[in-house]
Amino acid sequence: MTASGTLDALLERHGTTFAAEAGIRLRDTPQPLYQLLVLSHLLSARIRAQIAVGAARALFAHRLRTPRRMADASWQERVDALGDGGYRRYDERTATQLGDGALLLLDAYGGDLRRLREEADGKTDALRSGLRRFPGIGPAGADIFLREVQTVWPGIAPYLDAKALQGAERLGLPTTPERLVLLAEGRDPAVVAAALVRGALGKD
Known part of the structure; x- marks a missing residue:
């Protein structure tokens, strides 16, 4: 062939x-961009991609679709949502990281990842470094986010x-x-x- x-x-x-598989209608607006960040976090763990996608769908089904809702949810609510999606191996640590990451996004960027893009001036290396500020987002998580977001951020x-x-x-x-x-x-x-x-x- x-x-x-x-x-x-x-x-x-x-x-x-992977965003479409998780039910994210990706657009260059704050809510779907945040959902992609959550999905990238989940996918970057040493766990099957299918489980990570299912966990993202479960979080969103529990209405944890925005950084404000994620931050306002209790740790146990986040653990329970992850458990519903089958994400049990890392659920407790991930629940903490999701809460901390949501607070960071609200405090540093007003809940809008487009402000991170503006801060990075569209430079890929600066975007990757900025993404890695979020708890649980390492090199793999940053790569996942940037791979998927290029649909709506064509500059990268x-x-x-x-x-x-x-x-x-x-x-x-x-x-x-x-x-x-x-x-x-x-x-x-x-x-x-x-x-x-x-x-x-x-x-x-």
Whole structure:
């Protein structure tokens, strides 16, 4: 199969962002951007992506969709919501981190991650550093957020991190962002990145 055919087959099977899978209607507005930050936090733990996505959906079903609601919820409410989503291995620590992160976002950026983007002047390295200020968001969490947010923050596209490029290598595809973008022929780079990550993680 050609590289183009391989990518087409991958996108047909896995062409959904993790945000969409978690029920986040991603837009460049405060609430969905915050929801993506929460999802990135959950996905960055050493736990199956399916469980992390389910936990995000459970948090949002418990109406913990904004930093104010997350901060105002009790620690036990956050633990219970994570438990409902099957996120039990790290639930207590994560519940604390989500509360602390929501307070940081409210205090530092008025609950609006677009202010972080403005502070970083759109520079990817500065954005990555800013994201890592949030409890529980390390290098992997920052990469996840930036991979997914490039749909609505096109100034950072194409953002294909080491995990996405690992998937490309595994599938015999080009391993530089520039060549992958050319191969993708105008497709949403966030969708391409998510598919490549699933290619890196999947057993098949």
